[in-house]
Amino acid sequence: DIQMTQTPSSMPASLGERVTISCRASQGISNYLNWYQQKPDGTIKPLIYYTSNLQSGVPSRFSGSGSGTDYSLTISSLEPEDFAMYYCQQYDSSPNTFGAGTKLELK
Amino acid sequence: QVTLKESGTGILQPSQALSLTCSFSGFSLSTTGICVSWIRQPSGKGLEWLADICWDDGKGYNPSLKNRLSISKDTSNNQAFLKITSVDTADTATYYCARLNIGTTDFDYWGQGVMVTVSS
Numbered sequence: 001d002i003q004m005t006q007t008p009s010s011m012p013a014s015l016g017e018r019v020t021i022s023c024r025a026s027q028g029i030s031n032y033l034n035w036y037q038q039k040p041d042g043t044i045k046p047l048i049y050y051t052s053n054l055q056s057g058v059p060s061r062f063s064g065s066g067s068g069t070d071y072s073l074t075i076s077s078l079e080p081e082d083f084a085m086y087y088c089q090q091y092d093s094s095p096n097t098f099g100a101g102t103k104l105e106l107k
Numbered sequence: 108q109v110t111l112k113e114s115g116t117g118i119l120q121p122s123q124a125l126s127l128t129c130s131f132s133g134f135s136l137s138t139t140g141i142c143v144s145w146i147r148q149p150s151g152k153g154l155e156w157l158a159d160i161c162w163d164d165g166k167g168y169n170p171s172l173k174n175r176l177s178i179s180k181d182t183s184n185n186q187a188f189l190k191i192t193s194v195d196t197a198d199t200a201t202y203y204c205a206r207l208n209i210g211t212t213d214f215d216y217w218g219q220g221v222m223v224t225v226s227s
């Protein structure tokens with residue numbers, strides 16, 4: 001199985017701050033990398049698919065980039081509703097696998 | 108509007124079988140490129156993909172649980188099902204169903220999840 005390593009595991013940040021979450025795959029995944037947001041009530045929302053494509057309705061402050069084994073999610077200016085858990089997921093190889101998550105916390 | 112909702116046995120004893128139902132609306136499991144997947148999350152932990160079933164009746168299973176999983180669908184009633192046999196405490200988790208869009212290769216809609224507890 002492809003292992004997905006997310007860093008950091010938690011990140012204190014302030015409103016308006018620019019933050020970047022990283023995700024590294026144990027082998028190349030050909031840009032088949034997705035990002036999801038999970039709120040404390042368990043609700044999961046898709047954010048980005050195939051490295052850099054925003055899902056419908058996702059604000060433009062979210063962006064994704066990367067290639068090969070290294071990928072990142074950037075939020076350009078944090079809004080109150082962005083404080084949540086974030087997970088990356090690879091879909092290049094079965095079984096698809098998720099990172100362990102990054103908790104974005106209010107500083 | 109796409110919605111998915113999970114239902115199933117809330118509390119089980121070890122060795123019993125877990126049956127889960129995903130009832131969905133706003134799309135059809137007969138549409139090319141559409142699948143329904145099951146993903147679970149133990150409390151405080153990460154997400155684990157379990158299984159998919161697709162428009163062409165193709166199925167995929169996580170090898171770590173493959174012998175214990177069975178996925179099926181009722182296309183006319185917009186439902187997908189997952190059965191896990193011989194559960195133990197490690198199967199305690201919130202179980203989500205999600206729509207898998209082969210075109211975007213991501214889970215583009217998720218249910219709210221259903222909590223399952225395995226305890227003696």
